[in-house]
Amino acid sequence: MVLPGARARAWGAAAKAAQRRRRVDSAGGPPSPEPASRRAAIYVHWPYCEKRCSYCNFNKYIPRGVDEAAMRSCLVTEARTLLRLSGVRRVESVFFGGGTPSLASPHTVAAVLEAVGQTAHLPADSEVTLEVNPTSAPGPKLAAFGAAGVNRLSIGLQSLDDAELRMLGRTHSASDALRTLAVARRLFPGRVSVDLMLGLPAQQVGPWLGQLRELLQHCDDHLSLYQLSLERGTSLFTQVQQGALPAPDPELSAEMYQEGRAVLREAGFRQYEVSNFARNGALSTHNWTYWQCGQYLGIGPGAHGRFMPQGAGGHIREARIQTLEPDNWMKEVMLFGHGTRKCIPLGRLELLEEVLAMGLRTDVGVTHQHWQQLEPQLTLWDVFGASTEVADLSERGLLLLDHRGLRCSWEGLAVLDSLLLTLLPRLQEAWLQKSPSPVPGG
Known part of the structure; x- marks a missing residue:
């Protein structure tokens, strides 16, 4: 298919940029292993x-016009600046989210990937x-x-019911969604994810299943x-x-979730995280x-990050939030090289709380x-091994603490909160018992 001149030139440049990135990457041979402090993922908003x-209450804007070049x-x-600040040498994944990043040009995606590949090691x-909305990117785009370097798509399908899609304010129909999904699977076989929502107002279990x-x-x-x-x-x-719409029924939502999990398990999907299911190793x-x-x-307006700045001392890492409003x-990026609005040092207990809350979302657990x-001084056995509450959760078949670590059972994932x-609270109590009490007046 022949594309209009300007668009063809932009997409051709995107393809060439991606090819240059791959050539640079492959020429260097296999990378040496990097410590965890020098490895990271990148989210681009x-x-x-x-x-x-x-x-939707995400950080997104409906502009009259976008200066995409700016x-x-x-x-x-910002990608180059934060890579230098973090000292990250190896980027293990890049995720373009939004908003609707499929409204951007492939040239923008290629430029970001090229910058990442020039500043750190980005394996081919x-x-x-x-992320793709069904009506935002036709097949050629x-x-x-793909030519720009994308190798996986996440499609915001949300529903296969047109009335529900209208209620959600989506711009696509169910037929649009299935058509985009078919094209995506042809272009990115085995690398396409879809989102489906549950618990909508007036939604019933049977039709949703x-x-x-x-x-x-x-x-x-x-x-x-x-x-x-x-x-x-x-x-x-x-x-x-x-009162224009009924409030979602929590019990029906829980039933949809449980029934949906069972349907997916029967279809060969592994529930590797509370909301995410994969088969054939497609995590x-x-x-x-x-x-x-x-x-x-x-990277980008309102994006969140977690990393340890190079040369930082006294805390494990920082939580960073970029300035919300795009202009x-x-x-700020033009003035300072990055638009970080908040930078919050995280203590070791805060990191352990995150490890526990996030790790238990997966079937592997912690x-x-x-x-x-x-935390080499305080083991999982030290924290949870003597807890009668944890023992009770284990007896009820919701939690497992064994030689592998701490994890939820399949039933426990559904009630993680x-x-x-x-x-x-048990972790916080164990941490306080481990930490020395301050000396008065010291």
């Missing part, structure tokens, strides 16, 4: 959308994911994203189930508050970094090896 969905330049600058087979079963006839090897969260300030929240390596509390750099963020790398109400 594209803040713009065509319209705001009724349920945004691209700032994304490239690193997972590079792009998806192919151009029908949607899930239909999706299984079309989907690839990764699927995410997300329960609707009514967020204050969104249109959907207001409609429910005013998201980028999201796995989050759940294992690895380092990640947040202000760009001004291994003894991982825990002791972060309630388990953490027991586990986090």
